[in-house]
Amino acid sequence: MVAYNLYIFDRNCSCLFYRQWAKVKECGISPEEERKLLYGMVYSLKSLLSRLSPVSTRDGFIGYSTDKYKLHIYETPTGTKFILNTDHKAGDLQEMLQHIYTKIYVEYVIKNPHYKLGTTIDSQLFVKELDNYIQSKPFFTK
Amino acid sequence: MSRQYGSKSTLEGRKASVSGELFTLTYGALVAQLVRDYESDDEINKQLDKMGYNIGVRLIEDFLARSPEVGRCHDLKTTADILTKQGFKTFLGIVPVIANWSPKGDEFSLILESNPLTDFVELPDDHPNLLYSNIICGVIRGALEMVQLDVEVWFVQDTLKGDDTAEIRVRFKKKLEDAVPAGED
């Protein structure tokens, strides 16, 4: 299986982080526009799913799949969104994203006093830990 | 580099990671320095609140990361409960009493029977308006703002000023929303 890329958004629509592990298709727009499009889509899907939920008004959005890829999203109560794209065979990766949040993002980004909230994450330590973690997963292929 | 908390994943597991006294003394030194640097008590209080805010917005992530069972709160009573029984307990080792709800249910008080920050403190006479523990207000405000709650937080009573207890008031202002992406709607 393949992990393509990971996005981290805060709740103000800024993309704090992007990391890519496999070649991805060009989508013909600038990275900024692509991120805006992704955030907008996730935002709309969130409200759509909570409105259409037959079960609960606070149903959360956890992802979607197509015939080729799967988008996984994990949202913290603070509104930070972790979005991971994999191939469509991947299973439920909520726990993995939660691990990235609790053990890598909080430890190496939030607790880094030099990091200003809401800005782009450029900590090399964070990238290294994230890469190690993703690459340790059995499904990771280069 | 080894991480301090790497192996201790639960809140319980790292209770003893920093000595309480070192923390109290550090905070004391910080306030004393502010008193030297700023002219008015109001300004010092504001600085403490600001520092607290900056701590709060980060601390909440640490708290949530380690308490996966805590989801988003949908009413102020639950929020107050988690704030005291889990938040205060984890980070200050005390559980304030929740009291004095406003009739509308949008305001409550936290009564601190003890306050580890003020263990060794006597306020100097020339600083009658100094809110020594004002940093706590900032922390609460910052942390709640991150979970979409806009609140006002202030000290009503302080034992350091001769009151019987320390009382912090929290007022709910509004529920914040995720930013609407530009160009949508």
Next chain:
Amino acid sequence: MGIYSVYIISKAGGLIFSHDMSYPQGEGEVEYSRYPVQGLVLEEVDRNIMLKYGEVQNPEITGQPVIQVGYSLVSINGEPVVNKCLPDGRTALSVIDDPSSFPIKLKFKRLKASINERIMLMSMLHSIYAISVRLSPEEGSKGIQCLEAQHYNINCTQTRTGVKFIVVAGKSQPKVPELLRKIYELYSDYVLKNPFYSLDMPIKCELFTANLVKVLDSYERERGSIYSTTTANN
């Protein structure tokens, strides 16, 4: 219940058919003896007054609120609230704000999405489907097949002609793609072959609906038997 609703979206993104099998509607009532109401943060959303924050907890079961965020105010002291107003013309919010209205009983309900809202949501899904193709990391991907929420899924298939069939179902339901295909068959039989149906218009064919209900019922029965055999095996 495995299947909650079925929708059909035309090539142009218009909702042309919607049918609910089961749609559980939560509701709850709360009473206040004295002014003011406690802890409720209400907000006007379209034609309704919705609870935004301040759930009313069930004193007996924790974690299962009587009134959840997202419920709408439907009556005050038994009088219906329509379009944010009581029958006598007073706005609901002004009544709640008036100390002389107390004691007061407020009833909240989880409202079904109105037809206009469904049209809006489905056209949103239609454009998101296209965006999901565009944002694909892999060449040649089709659009969303399955949208996952925590407690349910929205399954989607698009025909070569651009019509989308959508089934709102519970988590991990068996054979949903087969069901979607079956609904497509019904559509081609009872809708497209009906000489009085004009393309891309709302579907008002009773035969179609009747057969759809039959298919969904037999799906439910089959699903029920799958579940009972698995439990028997355990």
